[in-house]
Amino acid sequence: MNPQSNSRGALVAKLVVLAALLAFPLVGSAFYTEMVAKVLVMAIFAMSLDLLVGFTGLVSLGHAAYFGIAAYAVALLTPKYDPASLWVALPVAVLGAALAAFVIGIFVLRTKGIYFIMVTLAFAQMAYYVFHDTPVGGGSDGIYINFKPEAAIAGWAPFDLNEPLHMYYFIVAALVLVFGFLTLLLRSPFGKVLVGIRSNEHRMQSLGYATFRYKLAAFTVAGGLAGVAGFLYGVLFGFVTPEYLSWHQSGNVLMMVILGGMGNLAGAVVGAFAFIGLQEVFSGWTKHWQLLMGGVIVAAVLFMPGGLSALPRRLYKKFKEERIHG
Amino acid sequence: MDFTTFLIQILNSLQYGLLLFLVASGLTLVFGIMGIINLAHGSFYMIGAYLAFALTSLTGNLMLSIALGIPLAFVFGALLEWLLFAHLYKRDHLEQVLLTYGLILIFEELRSLAVGDDVHGVDIPALFSASIPLSDTLSYPVYRILISAVCLLLAAGLWWLMQRTKLGMMIRAGSHDRDMVQALGIDINLLYRTVFALGVVLAALAGMLAAPISSVYPGMGSSVLIISFVIVVIGGIGSVWGALVAALLIGFADTFGKVLLPDLAGLAVYVLMAVVLLWRPEGIFKKG
Numbered sequence: 366m367n368p369q370s371n372s373r374g375a376l377v378a379k380l381v382v383l384a385a386l387l388a389f390p391l392v393g394s395a396f397y398t399e400m401v402a403k404v405l406v407m408a409i410f411a412m413s414l415d416l417l418v419g420f421t422g423l424v425s426l427g428h429a430a431y432f433g434i435a436a437y438a439v440a441l442l443t444p445k446y447d448p449a450s451l452w453v454a455l456p457v458a459v460l461g462a463a464l465a466a467f468v469i470g471i472f473v474l475r476t477k478g479i480y481f482i483m484v485t486l487a488f489a490q491m492a493y494y495v496f497h498d499t500p501v502g503g504g505s506d507g508i509y510i511n512f513k514p515e516a517a518i519a520g521w522a523p524f525d526l527n528e529p530l531h532m533y534y535f536i537v538a539a540l541v542l543v544f545g546f547l548t549l550l551l552r553s554p555f556g557k558v559l560v561g562i563r564s565n566e567h568r569m570q571s572l573g574y575a576t577f578r579y580k581l582a583a584f585t586v587a588g589g590l591a592g593v594a595g596f597l598y599g600v601l602f603g604f605v606t607p608e609y610l611s612w613h614q615s616g617n618v619l620m621m622v623i624l625g626g627m628g629n630l631a632g633a634v635v636g637a638f639a640f641i642g643l644q645e646v647f648s649g650w651t652k653h654w655q656l657l658m659g660g661v662i663v664a665a666v667l668f669m670p671g672g673l674s675a676l677p678r679r680l681y682k683k684f685k686e687e688r689i690h691g
Numbered sequence: 692m693d694f695t696t697f698l699i700q701i702l703n704s705l706q707y708g709l710l711l712f713l714v715a716s717g718l719t720l721v722f723g724i725m726g727i728i729n730l731a732h733g734s735f736y737m738i739g740a741y742l743a744f745a746l747t748s749l750t751g752n753l754m755l756s757i758a759l760g761i762p763l764a765f766v767f768g769a770l771l772e773w774l775l776f777a778h779l780y781k782r783d784h785l786e787q788v789l790l791t792y793g794l795i796l797i798f799e800e801l802r803s804l805a806v807g808d809d810v811h812g813v814d815i816p817a818l819f820s821a822s823i824p825l826s827d828t829l830s831y832p833v834y835r836i837l838i839s840a841v842c843l844l845l846a847a848g849l850w851w852l853m854q855r856t857k858l859g860m861m862i863r864a865g866s867h868d869r870d871m872v873q874a875l876g877i878d879i880n881l882l883y884r885t886v887f888a889l890g891v892v893l894a895a896l897a898g899m900l901a902a903p904i905s906s907v908y909p910g911m912g913s914s915v916l917i918i919s920f921v922i923v924v925i926g927g928i929g930s931v932w933g934a935l936v937a938a939l940l941i942g943f944a945d946t947f948g949k950v951l952l953p954d955l956a957g958l959a960v961y962v963l964m965a966v967v968l969l970w971r972p973e974g975i976f977k978k979g
Contacts, residue, residue, distance in 0.1 A: 487921050
């Protein structure tokens with residue numbers, strides 16, 4: 366089964382969603398446009414984690430570290446009274462996140478299974494404390510990004526991120542690029558090796574693949590893409606706090622991946638919409654919205670294995686069974 | 692650092708390490724025997740601390756509250772196993788991580804609904820409120836020594852239970868081959884329920900004992916959970932003995948980290964973990 370369905374229907378569905386995203390600011394209010402922008406950033410974040418969890422079989426519970434490191438990179442690169450150059454800040458943030466993932470990956474990928482879950486969590490916590498306990502990034506209060514990075518090339522600016530619409534379309538473009546990049550990556554021989562590692566690492570090893578290197582490469586790429594999301598998130602909201610690296614953030618993004626269905630890039634996007642949608646609805650009802658969120662998570666695990674994107678398939682299967690037996 | 696201060700730091704390290712052992716032993720027991728990774732374990736610690744606060748407000752006596760709290764925690768643990776965790780044994784780790792993550796959110800909000808988000812203090816019982824003088828200016832509180840003694844007793848008790856009793860033998864056999872133990876006529880469901888409830892009691896007891904010294908505050912379960920994970924990883928998952936050694940190491944790393952490098956105290960523990968994992972990716976005492 367090819368997780369990235371090539372069928373015409375799936376392609377049409379993706380194009381319809383893209384068209385809806387492009388048209389949204391024309392019909393939605395500024396408030397909802399910013400919220401959709403936030404969801405799209407989280408969708409990039411969720412896709413980057415899905416590369417590890419869904420495709421390579423590495424359940425990381427510390428993915429927020431790379432998201433947060435990139436966000437802090439922008440904040441620290443932005444001069445106090447001037448904007449940073451987008452063409453410097455973006456690559457530095459993304460490469461910084463990727464480098465952190467590379468170094469941490471060397472440690473954590475020595476472990477497997479449950480150890481991996483715990484160790485990724487612990488390393489992310491280490492990064493959290495670096496920003497929480499030291500004055501580098503403003504300590505526990507975090508740090509403001511007073512000026513959004515400026516896109517000027519030799520004095521000419523093709524767009525201006527201070528314009529909410531420009532910011533929105535910049536994020537949509539990033540989503541499309543990351544989606545396209547991951548789709549190509551997963552179709553490449555490299556991607557096939559990752560999927561092979563997920564189903565049976567020993568077999569891949571005996572076939573002669575140096576699986577550690579492949580996993581490290583996947584971990585680094587996933588960290589860099591989480592960095593893209595972290596960069597966008599920091600720029601969108603104009604501040605960064607240690608909470609960006611917290612393990613609750615890692616838990617939430619993992620939840621988005623599962624909710625949408627693992628091993629399915631479009632699913633990660635759906636999961637981000639579902640998760641933040643629920644969060645908005647619940648927090649409109651009560652201050653204690655996390656209680657409802659927790660309830661949904663528990664219920665989802667108990668009653669909905671495979672996530673939302675597996676739901677149509679499961680319903681279809683049930684429908685067919687009933688036709689046969691009923 | 693003069694000798695008396697040094698001595699006090701050593702005692703503090705031991706006390707903190709032993710307390711962490713109580714929490715981590717439950718975590719590693721439940722994982723090692725039932726194969727469940729339980730992120731909500733830190734919540735049991737928090738629940739214990741709040742239970743101590745609530746019961747002490749009622750009874751006015753921490754010791755009495757602990758005596759009441761232990762059976763309550765046991766029943767709570769057994770109920771939780773029956774309602775939720777019993778459905779997780781055959782699921783993969785990812786689903787266990789998720790469900791227990793959801794539980795953390797639920798427990799944290801229920802706590803907020805029930806007692807609010809204030810920080811509370813719990814009084815040390817009058818009987819143990821004295822201090823032992825170590826020098827002219829420094830003294831060490833009896834209550835902390837009591838905590839260490841209780842934790843040491845429990846560690847010994849746990850070892851005895853697992854290695855020397857019939858129940859321990861059944862538990863160990865059950866962790867290797869569930870079906871075989873069941874075929875021998877032992878009620879494996881009851882056995883697992885007991886082990887899980889025991890894990891809850893250990894974490895809750897640690898929370899109750901810690902309440903007077905660390906006070907009772909929202910999110911207190913989270914930090915303890917992460918440290919317990921580090922301990923379980925360093926010690927080797929499923930190894931109670933490894934958890935004890937690792938907890939003591941962490942106690943020392945954290946206490947002396949705070950004294951020697953106050954700015955980076957939160958890091959010391961994780962650096963220790965990184966070093967251990969480079970040396971032994973599966974912990975110091977890997978379980979066969």
